[in-house]
Amino acid sequence: MAASERNRFVVTPLCLARMTTNADEPQPRPRRRAPAGAAVLREDVTEAIRAAVFEELAAVGYARMSIEGIARRAGVGKTAVYRRWRSKLHLVLDIVSALAVQGLPAPDTGSLEGDLRLLYEVTSRALRHPVASQIIPDLQAEAARNPDIAEAMQKALREGQDGVASRILAAAAERGELSAAVDTDLALDLISGPLYWRSVVIRSPKLPKGYLGALARATAEGLKAL
Amino acid sequence: MAASERNRFVVTPLCLARMTTNADEPQPRPRRRAPAGAAVLREDVTEAIRAAVFEELAAVGYARMSIEGIARRAGVGKTAVYRRWRSKLHLVLDIVSALAVQGLPAPDTGSLEGDLRLLYEVTSRALRHPVASQIIPDLQAEAARNPDIAEAMQKALREGQDGVASRILAAAAERGELSAAVDTDLALDLISGPLYWRSVVIRSPKLPKGYLGALARATAEGLKAL
DNA sequence: TTACGTCGGGACGGGACCGTATCGTCGTAA
DNA sequence: TTACGACGATACGGTCCCGTCCCGACGTAA
Numbered sequence: 226m227a228a229s230e231r232n233r234f235v236v237t238p239l240c241l242a243r244m245t246t247n248a249d250e251p252q253p254r255p256r257r258r259a260p261a262g263a264a265v266l267r268e269d270v271t272e273a274i275r276a277a278v279f280e281e282l283a284a285v286g287y288a289r290m291s292i293e294g295i296a297r298r299a300g301v302g303k304t305a306v307y308r309r310w311r312s313k314l315h316l317v318l319d320i321v322s323a324l325a326v327q328g329l330p331a332p333d334t335g336s337l338e339g340d341l342r343l344l345y346e347v348t349s350r351a352l353r354h355p356v357a358s359q360i361i362p363d364l365q366a367e368a369a370r371n372p373d374i375a376e377a378m379q380k381a382l383r384e385g386q387d388g389v390a391s392r393i394l395a396a397a398a399e400r401g402e403l404s405a406a407v408d409t410d411l412a413l414d415l416i417s418g419p420l421y422w423r424s425v426v427i428r429s430p431k432l433p434k435g436y437l438g439a440l441a442r443a444t445a446e447g448l449k450a451l
Numbered sequence: 452m453a454a455s456e457r458n459r460f461v462v463t464p465l466c467l468a469r470m471t472t473n474a475d476e477p478q479p480r481p482r483r484r485a486p487a488g489a490a491v492l493r494e495d496v497t498e499a500i501r502a503a504v505f506e507e508l509a510a511v512g513y514a515r516m517s518i519e520g521i522a523r524r525a526g527v528g529k530t531a532v533y534r535r536w537r538s539k540l541h542l543v544l545d546i547v548s549a550l551a552v553q554g555l556p557a558p559d560t561g562s563l564e565g566d567l568r569l570l571y572e573v574t575s576r577a578l579r580h581p582v583a584s585q586i587i588p589d590l591q592a593e594a595a596r597n598p599d600i601a602e603a604m605q606k607a608l609r610e611g612q613d614g615v616a617s618r619i620l621a622a623a624a625e626r627g628e629l630s631a632a633v634d635t636d637l638a639l640d641l642i643s644g645p646l647y648w649r650s651v652v653i654r655s656p657k658l659p660k661g662y663l664g665a666l667a668r669a670t671a672e673g674l675k676a677l
Numbered sequence: 678t679t680a681c682g683t684c685g686g687g688a689c690g691g692g693a694c695c696g697t698a699t700c701g702t703c704g705t706a707a
Numbered sequence: 708t709t710a711c712g713a714c715g716a717t718a719c720g721g722t723c724c725c726g727t728c729c730c731g732a733c734g735t736a737a
Contacts, residue, residue: 410649450671450672702716705711
């Protein structure tokens with residue numbers, strides 16, 4: 226059936242929306258025996274669980290996250306979770322994989338610096354959400370221990386940030402802005418490293434005016450020197 | 452008494468040595484009622500605990516790490532741990548603070564690119580140890596949740612990588628290689644970001660020949676464009 | 678109309694740690 | 708020589724979570 230696949234693509238963006246908008250509202254959840262379901266997995270329950278996973282992941286991290294905690298936060302029974310996913314790992318893998326599907330549009334301003342500038346704007350806005358900047362380093366650290374998570378993260382990265390950056394590089398090479406012989410991996414590190422370092426490692430709350438522009442200019446110059 | 456302070460500076464490097472050399476040896480630890488102590492904290496026990504914390508931190512991460520697990524791995528009683536540190540947090544904070552003390556020598560090759568090259572060589576060697584590349588992202592993720600850990604990490608960073616990089620920048624500015632008006636924070640991001648991204652986030656097992664040199668050249672050019 | 682299967686709730690035994698306390702052992706500093 | 712206190716070991720009650728099971732309530736699809 227297409228229902229479970231549709232969840233991947235349709236439900237997850239809703240999760241993201243909810244996670245960023247309702248993160249602070251405690252939500253009364255007075256539901257005293259809510260309307261029960263039928264012989265079909267209810268989609269609102271599925272979505273509530275997904276949203277709860279995001280919140281729980283941000284609040285306590287993957288290691289401390291428990292199925293009971295997720296169910297509690299989602300206002301559902303443990304059974305509802307186990308009926309959908311076999312374990313915490315499956316649950317998180319499913320969500321991370323779904324995130325990877327969000328294709329980002331490749332900027333095309335006609336210049337390397339301009340493209341980078343646009344990429345940085347999109348990326349820094351995404352990293353500005355506290356939930357994202359809590360979850361990403363957490364899963365990234367967990368990936369060092371769990372090959373499955375590592376693979377899912379790699380895939381998400383390749384289809385997101387890295388994919389866009391590669392396309393920017395290819396366009397620049399085609400325009401002759403870059404040598405065609407550049408080490409692509411090194412170039413990707415130069416592009417993605419600094420903003421990640423600043424936003425996630427240093428955890429700078431706000432970037433000063435002109436930061437992204439200067440970063441794009443310096444990075445473009447660095448790339449041209451390769 | 453100076454004993455506890457000396458631990459900070461003397462014992463910890465030993466911990467580092469042990470953690471990188473003995474990480475794979477399972478260690479029999481057959482001690483069946485080892486020689487008991489006296490009315491003074493035994494330093495070998497303290498050191499065994501510190502080493503065990505490193506190993507445990509790398510193996511399961513901060514969140515999953517338990518006092519019982521540490522004591523078990525160190526081959527000591529829980530009491531020995533609680534006698535020294537009040538909690539897991541105090542224990543880890545103490546160790547991280549001790550790490551911060553290791554002052555790195557500032558390279559001075561006479562050129563910005565040469566200094567960067569040297570810095571990258573030292574840094575990448577440090578990040579090559581699996582224990583380091585396991586522990587750092589883990590604590591970094593935990594820092595997002597715990598202000599005390601965040602502060603300790605910041606301090607360690609400032610006294611390590613960031614401190615050296617700042618001195619490199621100052622020297623370059625003095626030589627006239629850089630504009631004196633550069634945004635120091637942005638410059639530090641450009642310097643530290645790419646290698647961290649590559650080593651810790653991407654987790655590339657080995658850097659190709661010539662990588663560090665090309666990275667240093669590109670970064671230096673990028674900095675000069677600021 | 679009816680059988681099916683999900684719903685939240687709750688209970689189950691089991692496991693891992695928590696932080697504390699109390700042993701007898703034993704080496705050192707007074 | 709002696710008193711002190713760290714040592715490993717063990718046990719304690721308590722908390723949290725695991726994964727499974729059963730329950731009565733409920734709504735939908737056959």
